[in-house]
Amino acid sequence: MHSSFFIRTFVLNTKFTQMTYKIYPPTEFRQTINLPASKSISNRALIVHALAGGDDVPENLSHCDDTDVMVAALRDMPYEINIKAAGTAMRFMTAYLSVTPGEHIITGTERMKHRPISVLVDALRSLGADIEYVGEEGFPPLKIKGHSLEGGSLQIPGNVSSQYISALLMIAPMMKKGLRLQLLGDIISRSYIEMTLDLMTEYGAVAGWAEMDTLEVKPQPYKSRPYYIENDWSAASYWYEMLALTPDPDAEINLSGLMDGSSQGDTVVKYIFSLLGVKTHFDTKEQRVPATVTLRHAGMCLPRMKFDFTNCPDLAQTVVCTCCGLEIPFDFTGLSTLKIKETDRIEALKAELKKLGYVIRSVNDNELIWDGERCEPTMEAIDTYEDHRMAMAFAPLAMRFNSILVNNPEVVSKSYPKYWDDLQQSRFVIREA
Secondary structure (H helix, E strand, O other): HHHHHHHHOOOOOOOOOEEEEEEEEOOOOEEEEEEEEEEEHHHHHHHHHHHHOOOOOOOOOOOOHHHHHHHHHHHHOEEEOOOOHHHHHHHHHHHHHHHEEEEEEEEEOOOOOHHHHHHHHHHHOOOOOOEEEEEOOOOOOEEEEEEEOOEEEEEEEOOHHOOOOOOHHHHHHHHHOEEEEEEEOOOOOOHHHHHHHHHHHHHHOOOEEHHHHHHHEEEOOOOOOOOOOOOOOHHHHHHHHHHHHHHOOOEEEEEEEEOOOOOOOOHHHHHHHHHOEEEEEEEEOOOOOEEEEEEEOOOOOOOOEEEEOOOOOHHHHHHHHHHHOOOOEEEEOOOOOHOOOOOOHOOOOOOOOHHEOOEEEOOOOOOEEOOEEOOOOOOEEOOOOOOHHHHHHHHHHHHHHHOOOEEHHHHHHHHHOOOOHHHHOOOEEEEEE
16 A cells, blocks of 8 residues: 555554543533544545555545554554454455455454454455464454455355455455355345445446345456545434433534435434434535534434334444433344444443443343333443443433443544543533542
8 A cells, every 4th residue: 555645643542541431411512513534434445445556545534443453554564463443444454465465464452352253254265365263263363365366156144244245345356256245144234235335336346236135246446536535424323312312402413524315324313313302404405415414302202112223233322322311112123243343232231221220131132122121220330341332322321310420431432532522522521530
C-alpha cells in the first residue's frame, strides 16, 4: 500500500485501565453532534483500497481502535500483526493476507484467541490459501503465506458471521477464476453483505447476487478511485436512545453526516425508534448525500415490542436498554451472533440489567424476552466486558436513574472514541467514581 495513505497519527490502546465513570443526565437535551465515520465502511474501504493499489485515499476514515489497527497493519505489514480486539480486522486481514505475497502471523487479545475463525479458514484453504493454526485449532493466531488463489465455486453456511462472507467477497476479484459463493440455509446480516457489494462495485468490481442464495464475483481487479466514507448509523443509535429516554419534552438532537439511502444496515434504527416515540427528519431529500438528521419526540410508543435483529445485531443492546428504560416489554429474536461478539452479549445484558432491577431471560441463545419482571436494583457499576457497545448502550439509562456507574469506560475507543466528550458537550456530567 502506498505510504502517502498513512500520513496520520494515532494511539492504540494496549489494554484498558481500571476506571469507573459516574454519569449524570442533563436537565435539557438539545445539541448538534458530529458523529464518527462508519467503522464498517472504513474497514472495508481499507481492504479494497489496498487491493486496488492506488493513491486515492478514502476520505473521512474512522479514527477508532478497530480502524487504527488495520491502518497500522496495512502500513507496516510486520511479520506478526496484532489486531488486538478488532474482530472485523481479524477476518478481513486473514483474507487479505491470503492473497498478498509474504508470510505473516496474525494474532490478537486473549478474547480474540477464543473467537472462532474456522469457517473462514476452511473456506480460504478450499480456495488454495496456505493458513496454519499457531495455537488452538479453529482459533487465532494464524500463520498465513500469501499467494495468488485460483478461486472457483464454494459453499458455506449462510448463518455465519457476515464478516466471513465479506472477507471472501472482497478478495474475490483478485482470484484467477473469481468466486461463486453459495450460502446454505438461512442468511443472516444480509445488509452487511449488501454494504460490501456496494463498496466493491464502487471500486470497479463486477459482483452481485447470481441467485437468491448465491453470490458471484468476476475476476476483474479493482480500480483506484476517490471514496467518501459516510458517518455511522450504529453510533447514531445511542442518540436515538437518549432522545427516547430523556424526560425533556422539547428535546432535539441534530446528527451530522448521515445518509438516508445508506448501505448501512443499521439505518433501520429510524424505523425501530419510530415505534419508541422518536421522529427522524432529514434536511435534504437526496438519498445518497450526507445530511443533518434531527431527532424529536413523536408521541406514543408501542405497549410491547417484537423485532428480529438478524440483519442489525449491533443495535440489539441499544434497543434492549431503551425498552427497559421505557418499561416496554419485548421479545427480540435473531440474536445468535451476539454470543461470539466482543463478549457474550446475551449473558452480559442479562447480568447488567439485573443490577438495574430488570429480569431478562434468554431462549436458545437466539432470543431475549422481558415480560416486565423486576427485582430489587443494586445499582452496582455496569461492567462493560471490554465491549464498547455495553458502555454506550447503558450510559443513556442515567436519564431514568438520575445517575449510573460504568466500569472501564475507555472501551468506547473501539468504535466511538469521542463518545464521552459528546455526552459532556450535551450537558451530561461525568465524574470518576
